[in-house]
Amino acid sequence: MQKQIGEAVELFEEVMIYGQGKVLKSINTELWKKFSPEQIQMLKLIKKEEKLTSNQLAELQGVHKSAISNRLKKLVEKNVVTMLDSEEDQRTKYIELTEEGEKVIQKSDQLLHDYIEHLFSEHIEEAELAQFIEMFKKIKSILQLGDEDK
Amino acid sequence: MQKQIGEAVELFEEVMIYGQGKVLKSINTELWKKFSPEQIQMLKLIKKEEKLTSNQLAELQGVHKSAISNRLKKLVEKNVVTMLDSEEDQRTKYIELTEEGEKVIQKSDQLLHDYIEHLFSEHIEEAELAQFIEMFKKIKSILQLGDEDK
């Protein structure tokens, strides 16, 4: 029993800590050279919830607001997002996706989806799929607990 | 069926692309402020296989040799590794752990192990453990396939 836990811990460590970014590295397409994972994630967040502010983005991505500020600057530069001043509060700005931005997300989604699906079809049996989903839900819930600590 | 695949793909994306690294963030200890994940991983690799060269490390960590060169410089600076010239080939240098380095690994291992085990004990039932291990093995094998592409 103890031995099993040890094995699980090691695997978890290898995959979740040192295995970072391996997925994206193997995709290796034009789009991922122009936009970083964090940038893509940000675009997706903006799409999901309209009228986001920097503050909220910092919360959602789990990083310091200055990191968001920098990222936004780059994305505005690349013409995928725009920022417009709020009427109510002159300090806050709402972030919005441009048409360019929409296209980027679509393309990225499609690429990722195809790639992952391809991986699955090669390595996961149909019968395992349900288990797989359950496990990932578990992992996801574990990770999100980490957030609450903050 | 198709729907299940879609769900699995989404989960995979969330966890394996945007969710990695959350683990370390939530540990938040002194050691992880002094050493980056990549640095710790490098120390572990050096411990595992004595007499490693920069080249081999680049291969193992899956990054460009210049990244390794820089990392090594920092680790030497921090007195956790040393480099000694090979006798056979004057160009190559063997990387070795210092006593300091050994201690760092030990501490890091212990911290990680305890933390992950704690996470598991809270979220994973004993009966699920075997499944969990199987799944992670699968994921690990999938990720390593990515390497071979290079």
Add this chain to the structure above:
DNA sequence: AAAAACTAGTTTAGGGGGTAAACGATAAAA
């Protein structure tokens, strides 16, 4: 043996990621 080709590591420029602290501008509370 001398020239050419290759290989191990380092350096540098440039682009990501991040934090913390200081700062200007606006809002809200005292």
Add this chain to the structure above:
DNA sequence: TTTTATCGTTTACCCCCTAAACTAGTTTTT
């Protein structure tokens, strides 16, 4: 009105990475 709090930007300083140029040894070729 004065003080305190908040939003977002900037700056200094870390780490990550790559590609290309460069040194200095090692092999091949001629």
